[in-house]
Amino acid sequence: MSNKYIALPKGISEKTFDSAIGDFRSVLGDAAVLTSAQQLAPYIKTMMPVPDSDHTPSAALMATTVEEIQKIVGICNRYKVPIWTISTGKNLGYGSAAPVERGQVVLDLKRMNRILEVDKDLAYALVEPGVTYKQLYDHIAEHKLGLWLSMPAPSAIAGPVGNTLDRGVGYTPYGEHFLFACGMEVVLANGEVLRTGMGSMPNSNTWQVFKWGYGPYLDGIFTQSNYGIVTKFGFWLMPAPPAFKPFVIQYENEEDIVEIVEIIRPLRISGVIPNAVVIAHALYEAPVKARRSDYVTGPGSIPDAAVRKLAKDHHLGIWNLYAALYGTPEQNEVNWKIVTQAFGKSGKAKILTEREAGDDPAFKYRASLMRGDMTLQEFSLYNWRGGGGSMWFAPVSQARGSETLKQMALTKEILAKYGLDYSGEFIVGMRDMHHIVDVLYDKTDPGQVKAAYQCFDELLTIFSAQGYGTYRVNTAFMDKVAETYGPVQRQVHKTLKKALDPNGILAPGKSGIR
């Protein structure tokens, strides 16, 4: 136990850590090396149902240049001190800014926040890790570049580098973010700097326009991984379309998800609807308009009858499909006919556009997300149970109606067992659905904390037993999810780790890789 530090890296003595901290200070200066409890407080709070002490860092380093990072990895190798790299540090519900293991040193790249290039003609950006979506959004507006962003719901305070490296998604036609990544600069554990793809070639001007380069494609191994520190990141932006037509289609019954998915799949695959469509359950949208306590009191999950009443009171469907058309007015008109004909057939769908729903707070924030405007309205979810507990359960489903209904019913059943509500949505990919469920609980209530942990554990166990994999998870459950993908993949990940980071200094434990 250390008196000087609030935590120590695993297996590192205070004396050794003293030396490492001294060396970090000589590189960064005293003010950029944080070790006191007060300085480290913002790195500790998470929304997970485990003690924050499990994820307390020993120090934080605020680097601003590639050269500093190269020196930092040199020091880490010398003392075998592990670092946990963050960019904007707003991975809320996935571990926030805290490291996967107690005692790791946080390498905080938020101050590395230069927008290096935004090319209007070729519609791409090259940015550093600390750039937020808001910063980039303002830059694009200020320079009248006519480009749209795609970002996740924590838009303004999150950033493209961290979100894409964790393989997050957004809501525009560019919503599957990693599909639109193009070129990275990576500081490797040995201090070398790799530029992926065309960036490896001297004098190339195609780093941000051609993804593959020559030979094995490497960018993927730097996502959801701990093989390098990404210091520059290129990605494509969407030219602002001449016309944008957001809409919502509401259905009244949970079973209707089968019809919704069967209709939406061909429209999505053919590109009639180009964006990452969301099919949100009433309980996902409810917090924007209603309070849980108005419909249910006491322990247990909210009853179906209360959800139906809430949906009726607040003009929500039990399912609410948000999508948009992007193009010229003429193109949108043609596609709108296809959409309304497809959804109009059964007579179950209620189709609303901006004209009918423009003032609705749920519609407004969804429309903002679908055009890449800043909004944090989705954080209303955190008021549903209160108390700051949240974990994203994120299994992947086929875009097939029977599968989505099965996943929804299974999730709801397990949540109810632990007295938790189904706050879920499906984000429609090209052929998949990201089934996203916010497991909300009151972190100030020890009973709910215990229930949430057990519930999440059971969700992962039951889903993986049925062949449903999770695409992203919080830092308390990374090992468990890594196990569900089998021993061969795990061994390959480990082999790569040993080759690229033999001392295991980069985020050991990220995605279960050590």
Add this chain to the structure above:
Amino acid sequence: MRKKKSVRTVTALMLSISVAAAMMADIARAAAETNADKGFRWRNGAEVYSKVCSYCHEGQVGPRLFGRELPPEYTRAVVRNGNRAMPPFRTSEIDDESLAKLAEYIQRN
């Protein structure tokens, strides 16, 4: 032998050209980066409020902050530690000086 030597000379020449080209490219890239945005710094408390706080605190997600004469030390503590669902904000995001200006701005409004 002579032929081999000339090949070596040509190879060496090509190598030096490509090294020079690489250096030129690095210099060009460095120049481009020097000219790029110098990085973001907050101008004042109002800017922090409008670009971060207002999205929740004027969006009916978090409580209203204006008109309550919140003591600056309270604002500073909540920003650094978070509060229930509100995430904390680090000095790398909002430096101490900008946080002081923000806290004063919130108290004033």
